[in-house]
Amino acid sequence: DADVTQTPRNRITKTGKRIMLECSQTKGHDRMYWYRQDPGLGLQLIYYSFDVKDINKGEISDGYSVSRQAQAKFSLSLESAIPNQTALYFCATSGPSGANEQFFGPGTRLTVL
């Protein structure tokens, strides 16, 4: 089984809808991250969490919120989706230091019409 899983893998939704993307990990890592990738570009950090009670904004947090339900689960929500949030979304985990290598999920392709 994959160490970092994301659901759904693909989602098409309409402008104004609330969307939740879920991430689960079995690596036992405390640190989890949500990234966004636009076509042909690198990854931009949306939110990151060091443990269940620690949530931090990344570079592009506006329009997004997160919930760390447990050490193994980190969810990303789009409260009211808009077309320019159409992108690939990746969850990642890392060991004790954020400077360690990160382990990525397979991604969720989100399309907002």
Place this chain on the structure above:
Amino acid sequence: SQQGEEDPQALSIQEGENATMNCSYKTSINNLQWYRQNSGRGLVHLILIRSNEREKHSGRLRVTLDTSKKSSSLLITASRAADTASYFCATAPYSSASKIIFGSGTRLSIRP
């Protein structure tokens, strides 16, 4: 804003040739990492080089780091069709050891 800038943005070479990708960054770093991404998939960690290291090898991969020039290079020797992917550098800044910052990537295509 992205700290790392890869060069070139796209590279197409013949199978068997060597591929070299470069990364430049702006601020002092703790380490620099290279990741690979197959089309539409998650990133996979390739190699990490610390700020006090100058060169590192892993199989057909060779990474160099020049902190005075704030640059790194990734060399893939004897390329194979399966090496076709995007390659990203990511820096762990001293100022924020809690996260890494990705560059925009190099798209590598290997022609059979």
